[in-house]
Every structure is written in C-alpha cells, then in structure tokens.
Amino acid sequence: MAEQRTESLKLDLDKVDQIIEKYRHDKAPYIPLMQEINDEYRYLPEEALKRVSKALNISLSELYSLATFYKCFSLTPRGEHELQVCLGTACHVRGASQILEKITRNLQVEPGKTTDDGKYTVETVNCLGACALGPLVMIDDKYFGNLTPDKIDKMLGGNHEEDK
Ligand code: FES
Known part of the structure; x- marks a missing residue:
C-alpha cells in the first residue's frame, strides 16, 4: 500500500513538472499554472507548490498567498x-x-x-x-x-x- 502511495506521488510530481515546463517561460505563469495543477488534482498539494516554488524561484509564502486569495484554489483535497x-x-x-x-x-x-x-x-x-x-x-x-x-x-x- 505504501509502495502504491509512493508510486502515485511520483506520478503526481512528474505531472507537476510537465505543467511547470508548459508555463515556465510565460510572463505571468503563476495563476494559470496553479489553476492547471488545481484542475488536475482538485486541489493544490503542498508538494506541488514546493516544486513550483523551487522551479520558478518564487517563495512558497507568495504561492500560498495567491492560493488563499483566489476562491478557485483549494489547499485541501476536493471530492470528485x-x-x-x-x-x-x-x-x-x-x-x-x-x-x-x-x-x-x-x-x-x-x-x-x-x-x-x-x-x-x-x-x-x-x-x-x-x-x-x-x-x-x-x-x-x-x-x-x-x-x-x-x-x-x-x-x-x-x-x-x-x-x-
Ligand atoms: S434560497 Fe434560493 S435556492 Fe435556496
């Protein structure tokens, strides 16, 4: 079971990396990028935000500010x-x-x-x-x-x- 969770987390992060690459060179990448991650997972997983923070050199607290400001984002898992x-x-x-x-x-x-x-x-x-x-x-x-x-x-x- 733990192995299955690890595998799904790995897949999740691979997908996050693809989304980051898609928006990496945009002038204002954060909102559409976070929107796509939110759509993909039905919320913004902490690990995904850390990945974005590191890849795009933006502080995690700035990403959390955006995530809490816009109602379209969720920081907790949403249902199907x-x-x-x-x-x-x-x-x-x-x-x-x-x-x-x-x-x-x-x-x-x-x-x-x-x-x-x-x-x-x-x-x-x-x-x-x-x-x-x-x-x-x-x-x-x-x-x-x-x-x-x-x-x-x-x-x-x-x-x-x-x-x-
Ligand atoms: S009070 Fe308007 S739909 Fe319920």
Whole structure:
C-alpha cells in the first residue's frame, strides 16, 4: 500500500513538472499554472507548490498567498463531485436542514469536508438562484429540487447507505 502511495506521488510530481515546463517561460505563469495543477488534482498539494516554488524561484509564502486569495484554489483535497446544499431562507423554511442532516449522515461527512472515498465535497450555500425549487441541492452542475429526506438515497445513486 505504501509502495502504491509512493508510486502515485511520483506520478503526481512528474505531472507537476510537465505543467511547470508548459508555463515556465510565460510572463505571468503563476495563476494559470496553479489553476492547471488545481484542475488536475482538485486541489493544490503542498508538494506541488514546493516544486513550483523551487522551479520558478518564487517563495512558497507568495504561492500560498495567491492560493488563499483566489476562491478557485483549494489547499485541501476536493471530492470528485461538488455537492452544494442550499440553506437560504426559501430552502430553509421548506426543510433544508433535514436535507443537510440526511446527506451528512449518509455520506459520513461534515459540511466543508470531503468524503473518505474522495467522491463528494459537501458545502452549504446561501442561495442557488432557484428558490422556487427548494429545498435544493446541486451536484456539480445538476439541480435536485423539491427534495425530501427520502429522496436523498436516490439522488446519491444509492451508493451510500446510512449506518443502521
Ligand atoms: S434560497 Fe435556496 S435556492 Fe434560493
């Protein structure tokens, strides 16, 4: 298992090196380069930022400043799918908190975190812009409206069973 992790880390760093080479001669390489690393791994691994820092002679703290300033970057691993639960007023009055509770129980994850299997990152938001459909959840770019707790298993594809 440890060998497998080492191998995947090595592959990761090879990919990071390729991305660095792609942007090395650009006048302002950092944002697009970090964006590509973030897209590749769904976050900015520390080892990748160290690699960029060394290769492009920019301090690690400057890279972290950029990473924390722009919302498009994440410093923690993100799930394969972004699951957003709306807790805005219109959704709240229709039972959004029960929806959130059911989702976090089924996926065994707290809001703002990623499931152990790396499949979902669960976030709460204040409005998804379709209040009439509340309570509303968005997974990637797909809406699930008029939800009730008993529709959650189907929404999640039945892959995550609640602990009995
Ligand atoms: S309050 Fe939930 S979509 Fe607007």
